[in-house]
Amino acid sequence: MKTRNLVAALSVAALAASLTACAQETTKTESGVNVIKDGDLTVCTSLPYKPFEFKQGEDIVGFDMDLAKMVADANDLTLNVVVTGFEGIQSGQALNTGKCDMAIAGMTITDERAKVIDFSDPYFDATQALLTNDESLKSLDDLDGKSLGVMAGTTGALYAKENAPAGVTIKTFEDLGLQAAAVSAGQIDAAIQDNGPLLDYAKANPGTFVTAEFDTGEQYGIAVKKDANDDLLTSINKVVTDSKSDGSYDEIYTTWFGSAPKS
Structure with a gap:
């Protein structure tokens, strides 16, 4: 689709969505x-x-x-x-x-x-944390040359993008379940996500560990x-x-x- 037609189509779609939202009873x-x-x-x-x-x-x-x-x-x-x-x-x-x-x-x-x-x-007060199956990985710097899983659209993904070394391979997952399971299966070396869910996951899944927390001052x-x-x-x-x-x-x-x- 040509750029002009694409922009026009998007504009029509946006207007339709706006009208639908306004018409919601x-x-x-x-x-x-x-x-x-x-x-x-x-x-x-x-x-x-x-x-x-x-x-x-x-x-x-x-x-x-x-x-x-x-x-x-x-x-x-x-x-x-x-x-x-x-x-x-x-x-x-x-x-x-x-x-x-x-x-x-x-x-x-x-x-x-x-x-x-x-x-x-x-x-709720929250912060970011690191889930891994290797207790020696205690920081983003330790992941240089390794892989890090993030969840699309999250503050953890943004934090990783801004703070992880250039040598870290970032892999994006649709949800926390897939992200954490990839750590358990050894498909990725670590995952970054809010501390509450990761602490809960590590407690229920022996062999996974929360090795670091990053004070981001987040609130839900x-x-x-x-x-x-x-x-x-x-x-x-x-x-x-x-x-x-x-x-x-x-x-x-x-x-x-x-x-x-x-x-």
Whole structure:
């Protein structure tokens, strides 16, 4: 396709997507929030990302799911979870096309993402970590001449791009499960990802180790459609604040991480 025709096609597609998003009908609940399905809080997430969100039997469970249920309960709604790709969540597409009311997926708040989605107040502190099957690999410099797995669209991928030596071969994976499995199988030498899921994986998979953590000062946020759902955002922020005050946040944190967060 010629460049001019490609640009025109993309412009038409973008306009169509915009019109579809604008035409999305919503229902206002008694609590004042707008939802795409009457009686439900429809929440997008991306799997697997244990212990934040993962499938257990037929259910989607995890720390994020418990927090999402608190938001649903606060608005007398039933939690309805939609599993989708992380790229569609962090780009705002899942929200713009009316796939869900809010998104929670262990997603770091960044300036770039905040241009296309509205974030709640931070609800979780995170950092990057290194998963490997060789305990001698304790830094990105140790990976010079070796391979490093990243997950597409993540802050870990960006950190690797900016900080890994030129001799590191970076391989991109679609999700955490494939990324971690590649380390276990010896297909790659290490993987970089948020510390919570990697610590959980190493604990459950003997022979893999978290050998380093990188203090990136990251914080997770819950997302809603940009400039379109202030009432829901206000409700989310209230749930996060109230749960930290009444102890319910510490309860779900202990359930999934073994102890309450450090104050």
